[in-house]
Amino acid sequence: MNIRKKLTLASLLMILLPIAVSVMLCVMVLFFHGSENLNRLEELYDNDNGLLNVQTILYNYQNQILTYEPVEEIIEAETGNTESNDAWENWDEDDWDDDDEEEEVDYNALLQEEIRRQNSAFGGVVRELTNIGYYYEIYYDHVVLASDLPEDAAEKITDIAGEGYEKLASFAVADGNSSAVKRSYILEEGTLSILAYCENYVGSSSSSQVIRDILSILGLFVAVLVVSIVISIFILTRWLSSGMKKSLNQLSEGVRQVQDGNLSYRIGSKKKDELGKACQEFDEMTEYLENSVREREKYEEAKKQLLAGISHDLRTPLTSIKAYVEGLRDGIANTEEKKRRYYDAIRTRTEDLAELIDNLSLFSRFDRGEYHYSMERIDFGGFVNSFFKEHEIEFKNNRLSLVKTVWERKNLFIQGDRQQLKRVLGNLIDNTIKYREKPESVVTAALYTADGRLYLELSDDGPGVPEEERDKIFDTFFRGDKARQNPGNGSGLGLSIVKEIMKGHGGSIRAEEGVGGKGLKFVMEFPLDRDEDDR
Template sequence: MKLRSYLLLANTISIAFIIVLLLVFFQYMLVTREQLIWLGLATVAAGIVSAFLFFLLIRPLEASVRRVGEGAGRIAAGELEARVDRTGLAEFRLLADQFNQMGASLEQSFRQVKAAESAQRELVANMAHDLRTPLASMQSYAEALEDGVIEDDATYRRYLATIRSETVRLNELIQDLFELSTLDRRTDDQVENVPAVLEDVLLELHPRFSMGLDAKGLQLRVRLPERSLRVNMLARHLQRILQNLIENAIRYSPHNGIIVIAAEEREDGVIRVSITDEGAGIAESERERIFERFYRTDRARSRESGGAGIGLSIAKLLVEQYGGRIGVEQAEGQGSRFWFTVNEAQGNQ
């Protein structure tokens, strides 16, 4: 039953009830016949006027309800950007506001779902490539060794070394994926703030990069304040951040280039650490996306460079979980400067 019909029926029932009461009063001689007639006519007239007023007043209500219904139908048909005009009585304006908020939330949720689906397809494609490349290399070298086509000992050892290096590469990729999923599940309450000493972490990391630095003839320069810098971050997490950023700098630095690691203290109790290289640099339009997982630019993040596109994502997650920020900027001259901030530990001397 429509709202108009419902209200008219309610009005008719009330008029009929009044007339029945008048007849009862007449039956028990509480009113005269003449009074009954006049009261009956007055009741019918009032009912007609009331019905007319109902008809006039119900039209804007019906229009407001119709607008909400049409908006709901458009959203149900997939038109998630549909909105309702904010007109009519205060209650219907409030209803329109709530409906529009619901529509905006649904539209945003739908976009997030589409973005997640796109990211999932991209992740699968990137993973397939990054896993297939070392596997194919290992398979070809293993088949060559199995067929006995390698006769000299030097080539034989070189093939074994290649298989081993590709195995290490696969293990690192799987470890990166595992760590990325672990960081996604970690909450702020699970972050421990055990101070780490920046120079100690750098000293421990240096041997890991010596081969990469020597292979490209790179110089590594470290510029730290005279006193030790203690930061509110677990040593292994600080080590992971620095390792990913330094590996990135080595990967994209030209031969015989210079990599500079620097740290500075700010007055607000924050330490800013930067890693600067002399590579090709990153376009300004891509600096925001460079920390997205599996993202690569045509120049600085090419597949041929060997990066899987996960290291910077892990660094970003770790930095932000400790309340810091991370970014990249153009270095003086040529190259990129990756930086992150971390809170200084209390009682730093």
């Protein structure tokens, strides 16, 4: 996973995880402690204009209501009892017995006592009804004890409860937003009735409690959400930083190793993100640098060998020429026959020097890519046959026999430079003759095609080349152990030139073990040149 995807995932998790945790916790709270809140909601939405609330209030305060005991004097005064009033008005002090203690009636004290009794019996009911938006009226045997009904309440109650609702002991009715509830209580000396009326029910008590419950849950949700966000940020930040920190430390260590010259150091990261890719590219860079250093060292070594080979191959004929010249000067060659042999030897060594210089010049042009091939379409099978036929006498003089095994004859066309291809074949045959150990040798040739490529194999029956040296024989001035024993046999440039010519033709050459495990086999590979009909 790349860093961009990790950051996207971390951002989503920072949002989703806290929300999920908060929701789960709130659900758990509601599951274990939410029945009361759900009941309140049910009451809030299923209660018909608060009728259930009013009836519940009247029921809950029933015992308190039944404790009411009216002050008879006040009740009688409120009911307009004339007999009682006349008795009080016509009372004379002479009517008291002399033995009775004279006592005055304190109406204010009686009124205060009545108020106290009403507050004790009805105070809680009145508060609860007022809290939920209901008006009330309390009366005892048709005497109104307390009321806050609006002036038009009686008419509206009649509309929803019907005519004569005053005579009903109990009812609970609702119509639209208006509702009325009445309940009567039988006391020892009379009947107490409570009428509750509401025009627009609000349900403030339940709704307020529900709002408080909702706010509590929201507060809990927000608190858990904040804590979850902080924890998520901490965990996800460590998750992101740990992976990046490891890769950065690996890169830092890799840079230090390269600075110390250890180009073989590899991080070996398997990560798929950008930093993992950077580590892999670092490994590719160090591998490239290591290969470059090896190539440079190899080039330097080849350069040293080249200089040593040039020095050796120049010194050998020059030493011979110097010796023959000194022999002529000192009179060692004292006959015409000896002088002729000395002159012929000097000419031969001079020709060797000229050939060496020509080969060096040619190889240098090949190596720098400055040689321009004269390419043409060549029937390679016919070309090779012509080459062998042209050199038939030379092969015979050098006791070399040619044997053909597989030899295809059709559609063997390539793009090639005839002169340089002759040089390739000539150098390979010369290599066989120079390094053979027997006076006679046999060269086996095979020409065939495979996978759209043309192959020419030349195998000899000579001493062969050890496997570890087969790739090196194409290097400039390389000589194996057997070649070093007889350095006059070659300059060390012949096979190097062959390799460069094959590269210039888009082909290749390699050395393998000879037929039957004896000798050396050269395998040349060329790209076929097919015309439209062949394709």
